[in-house]
Structures are given as structure tokens and as C-alpha cells.
Amino acid sequence: MSLYYETAAMLQNAEGAGGSFKARLFRKKDLKSKPGQMYALVAEAAKWSPVLKGVVEGCGVLGEERKLTPILALLLAHDLLLSKAGVAAPKDHVLRLAIERHKARLAAALTKARISRRFPTLEAFRTAVDAGELEPEDGAAGEEMRHPRWVRVNTLKSRLSAQLESTFKGYEEVGNIGEILAARGSKKIYYKDENIPDLIALPSRVDLSKTPAYGKGEIIFQDKASCFPAYLLDLKEGDGDVIDGCAAPGNKTTHAAAIVASQNKGGDRKVMAFERDKGRSEILKKMVKLAGADGIVTVKAASDFIAAKLTSPDYENVGAILLDPSCSGTGIVGRDDAIKLHLPSADAAPTAPTQSHARNRKRKRETKPGKPSPETDAAPAKEMVLDLDEKPAQEETPLSSADKLADRLAALSTFQLHILTHAMRFPSARKITYSTCSIHFEENEGVVFQALATSVAKQRGWRVLRREEQVEGMRKWARRGQWEEGKLSGPVGVEGKKRQDILDGCIRCDKGTEQGTMGFFVAAFVREGEDGEVDGEAREAVDEMDMHVRKPAAPTAEQDGNSEEEWDGFSDEEGAAELKAKAEEMVAKQEQEKEAAAKKSMNKKRKMGKK
């Protein structure tokens, strides 16, 4: 089978196959063509497909050449017109003959397409296509594409100034993020972030994955919002060791390690990174090593943070904890790395004169065993959406259906509250950041208010870091926490100014706004006094909350006849064990659903591409 038949067959069977196109190519054992050549052909043809679709349709190739399907016509037209090596088939091959019959008209149509787009030469046209500048701007895909490419310079290995002089040499600095969001293709501009040090934003299509800096771990792709937790933790030399309780793939771990290293003048402070999942622990180890953080970070692979023994001497110097637990992931912006093949339609009326010898001819379509059937391709999709490459391991569990939302949020927030209150028990801990990439109150402010109401928070004096106390870049971030009435079990949470102060301490990011971030939430907790020495204001706040926030199953004062009896939070062994069991059950369920949900979403994306 020729390269073209084989590639077209792989593409036609793409739907529902699971995994990226690249993974499937390299997994397939019986291919006659080289997988690398097939991959390159599809990647290049896809880039040119918005142009080639019109070129092929305009010449009426599909109407005349019954052996060609839309996919074959696209691949062959690409190689005939744009590949230096030409069509990769013998001179008398039926496909080569079929496309070469139209060479003169196809070439003329391509020239016309170039001139109409005002490119003086084919090389200039090629540069624009390579930069993704021909991608349509409108529609949902366009929206997703406008999410910037955020790049954190890894100060363990490099400096922002050094990167601007090397990786980003020739890039022009712009004064606001709006210019990055509005930029098409991979325009060479960057924006230096005003909130997070060493962070820059670039237009979405800029591909840095092949740069030496990325390969060496000098730059890390990390959404701006995802940089908030380590920065908000505001680590100081006196904070001792740091724990990242939910670490893989490790973006926040390496960020925290970079901050620690910048202060570690000869010191031996450590970052301990817990990751419960075995597979993700391997990714974490690789990330830590690549970032040059392995001297500071100890990876606790396949280790449950909740099971970490508080009395272990390993943790006696832990002053700060970063917690970014599993969540619904509803704030994640789909960086749509999927590509679109714009396929020519057989029904489109030709705009150029067609071959006279072929006009009105009704040749029977031929099908050979093992070759894609033109019959099944007779009413082709106009677009085909393809995941070319593997995506980084998903860190979140997509919610499978809307009606399960309330249940899932309840289970997730139970787990999140449990892990957060566990962090609050570490003997020397004075700072915690709690974050999610969820947009839901239940997982965000809801968890914060419930955590503050627990006995461990009260006894140990944990409170939310007030906005005015926050590190400058976070203090000036405008979007703060918000209250949602009726979402917490029990009548109400803290009210009035006290509630508002806590909400002002919480930070939110919204997706799809002019800030260019994903949907995200983070709050920092601090405590100053010794255990049991709760400062007055904090005590007042938590006491007031305790009046209102109740565990759902807790008996009411009327029911148990004891008006003094209060639910004392999650610190009792029984409650903690119950929560742990519930959380573990939920997490196991999540894992089972993860694969199914990912497959379903890929199929949906493909179907949408066909419409």
C-alpha cells in the first residue's frame, strides 16, 4: 500500500480510536510506510489545509478523479505543490497520475491563493503558514487559541534577562496582555507579567517545545494562575522546610524550589513533594530533575500525604505547606493542541475550467482490499479534528455529567477539607496555601470557611492571610473570593465585615477573560501564636463561624437536647477516619472515571470537528 493510502486509512479510522495520532502510528506494528513520514505528511498537510481545500475544490479534482477521496486529494495536492520531494510514489502510480493530471491548474490556483492573501513569494506564504497565521480566528477554537502561552523562567537554571537575550531574541515587548491575546499566529511579541516575577506571556501559537531552553528545563510552561500558590506562600528563610502535599506533575513544586533556592544561601532547606499516584510520581521525578530541583526536592513517590505521620522527625522543620489537591478541574482552559484538517468537498463547484476529457464522466469508484473506501468517504466531513501529539498527563478529573455535579462537588470538597485540615496539624507549620483549578464555591471558599471552623484551625490559630498582608503581586490582583448563599451546609457562614475580610483574602482567577488565565482559586492560611494561643481577632472570627457551619449529619441542639453541644470539626479520630474512607472511595471512583471521561471528550471533539 502506498504512503498515501496507508496514511488516509489511518486518518479515516481515527474516530474513537483513542490516543493521539502519533501514538497510534507508532503503536501500529504492520505499517509498510515509515510512521515518521506519515506523521510529517499529516502535520504539514493539516497546516496547509485551509488553503489547499480551496485550491482542490476550485480545480474540481474530486469531481473528476474518482480514485481520490478528500483526504487523498489533500495529501497528494500538498506533496505535489509544496513538498520539495514531490509525490512519493512511482511515476505510473495511479494516485500520482490522478493528481499530476491537474498539476498546472492546481499550481495556478495556489499562486492565486497566495496573491489574494498578499504574500509576495511562496517562501513568505510558507512562513505565515508555519506560524499558524492562516488559522481561522472566529468560533470556539479561535477563543481557545487566544489563551496565551505562559512561560515561567526557571530561576534554578536561568534568568529572565538571559532568556530574553537568547530564546526570545528578536521578540518585542508589549505593554499589555491584551496585545498578546489579540495576536494571531506566532507573532514574536511578549508581555512581562505584572503580578508574578519571571513570568512572561506569548501568543498562543508560539511553539517553544523545540527550543533548547525548554529541552533543558530553563523555561517551564505554566499558566499564570498556577504560579500564584508558590508566590502567595511568600517563603522566607525562617520558614524552614516546605511540603508540597499534592505535587505531580510538579509545576508548583519546582516553583517553590526555585524560591527556596534563591534564599538558601548555604542553607539546607528542603522541599518534600508528596504524590500518591505511582505513574504521576514518575512524571514528577522527571520534572524535578529537568528543572534542576533534585538537590532541593525530595520526591515522596506513591505516598499519601494524609498518611504522613505528624510526629516524624522528617517534618519537624516544616514551616510551610503548599496544597493543590485533586479537584473538578472546571477552571482548566483546553489548550487546543488538536489540529484541524480542512478537507476539500466533492460537491463544491469548480472555479477553474476542468479537464475536458474527464467532464461529465461517471466512473465507478474502485475499492481495493485494505484501502480506504471512496464509498464510505463519499459524503466526507468538511473538517477533521485530530490530536496529533500526546498531551501532558491530565491532573484533574473531568465531571462526567451535569446531574452528578452536586454529588461530585460534595465528595471532592470532603476530600479537600480533609487534606487541608491534615496540613493544619503539622507541628511547625505556620503557612499553608490551598488552591484548586475549580470554579466552584464548594471546592474553594466553601472549603476555606469550613476549614476555619474546625477545632484544629481554632486551637492552632489558623486564619486566612488578609489581602493587605499579601505579597505585592497578589495584593494588587483585583479578583477576590466571593460568597454564594446557601452553598454551605448550616444556615450561614460568618457574616458582615468578617466574612468579607476572609473573602478578600481569597484569590480567584476566571477563565476566558482579558487576564488570560485559567479558572483558579487560592487562599493562604497563617498562624502566629503558639498552639492554643489564638489571637483575639482570629478567635472571634472562628467562634462566630462555629455558630453557623455544621457537619451535615451533626445532630442539632434540639435533637440531642444539649444546647452547648457543638460539632467540633474534623479533629476527632472518628471523624477523620470517616472522612478518609469517604475521600479514598471518591478518589478511587475518580480514577476509574478518568479514562472513560477522557475518551468520551476526545470523541466529542472529533464529532464537533465533523459538523
Ligand SMILES: C[S@@+](CC[C@H](N)C(=O)[O-])C[C@H]1O[C@@H](n2cnc3c(N)ncnc32)[C@H](O)[C@@H]1O
Ligand atoms: C491538581 S494535581 C497537582 C498539580 C501540581 N500541584 C502542579 O502544579 O503540577 C493533584 C495531584 O495530587 C495527587 N494527590 C491527590 N491526593 C493525594 C494525597 N492524598 N497524597 C498525595 N498526593 C495526592 C494527585 O494524584 C494529583 O497528581
